[in-house]
Amino acid sequence: MNGKAAFSVGLTGGIGCGKSTVAELFAGLGATIVDTDAIAHSLTAPHGAAMPAILAEFGPDFATQEGALDRARMRSLVFSDAGARGRLEAILHPRIRDATAAAAALATGPYVIYAVPLLIESGAWRDRVARVLAVDCSEDTQVARVMQRSRLDADQVRAIMATQVTRAERLAAADDVIDNDDGLETLLPQVKRLHERYLALSM
Known part of the structure; x- marks a missing residue:
């Protein structure tokens, strides 16, 4: 599935933990990054591949004037209605999985990092990667x-966090952990150290 790169890492972390920053640092060292959030955004952008199915399921009110997913409206719905969340996931997840596999098949780096915000929640990813890396x-x-x-208030942010696994559960599921409480200057040494480990494991 991973083209040239047989070794893969699943990168995850709660909202606001800094997954994107960490992914950029790994990319700078040569890793191939496959970002499932970016794939989901492209699927729900104007004329995105998932939009016809989403509008057929949820109605035209869930599109912006440009034809993209109205994220605020959908977020409000799925946070209050687990059934709606399941219906949305049934549309998006197979498409994300296919696009992820296609992107990984084009990998040019020595290993692939899949950036998956809900890696632990999804369950299926644990079997698809060699190691799980949590940004904490x-x-x-x-x-x-x-x-x-994001211009959200604290209660809104904590409501989003409540839909994700707890910090303790995420750390328990991780093989490797990067601490991101202190900012960029402490991140790079941690990333470099793990990059060397992943290079060795990918040989």
Whole structure:
């Protein structure tokens, strides 16, 4: 499935933990990054491949004027209605899985990192990767970061966090952990150390 790169890592972390920053650092060292969030966004962008099925299931009110998914409206629905979340996932997950496999088949790096926010929640990913890497920070740091970037209030951020596995569950499921409480200057040494380990394991 992974083309040239047989060794793969699943990168995860709670909202605001800094997964994207860590993924960029690994990419800078030569790893191939397959970002499932970016794939999901492309599927639900204007004229995205998942939009016809989403609008057929949920109705035209869930599209913006440009034809993209109305994320705020959908977020409000799926947080209050588990059945709606399941219906959305039934549309998106197979398409994300197919696009992920296609992207991994084009890998040019020595190993692939799959950036999957809900890796542990999904269950299926544990069997698809050799190691799970969690980016970790305190819950207060998560809240502060998301409030700063997303204009959500603390209660809204904590409601999103409540839909994810707990910090303790995430750490228990991880093979490797990167601490991201102190910012960029402490991240790079941790990433470099794991990069060397993953290179050795990929040989």
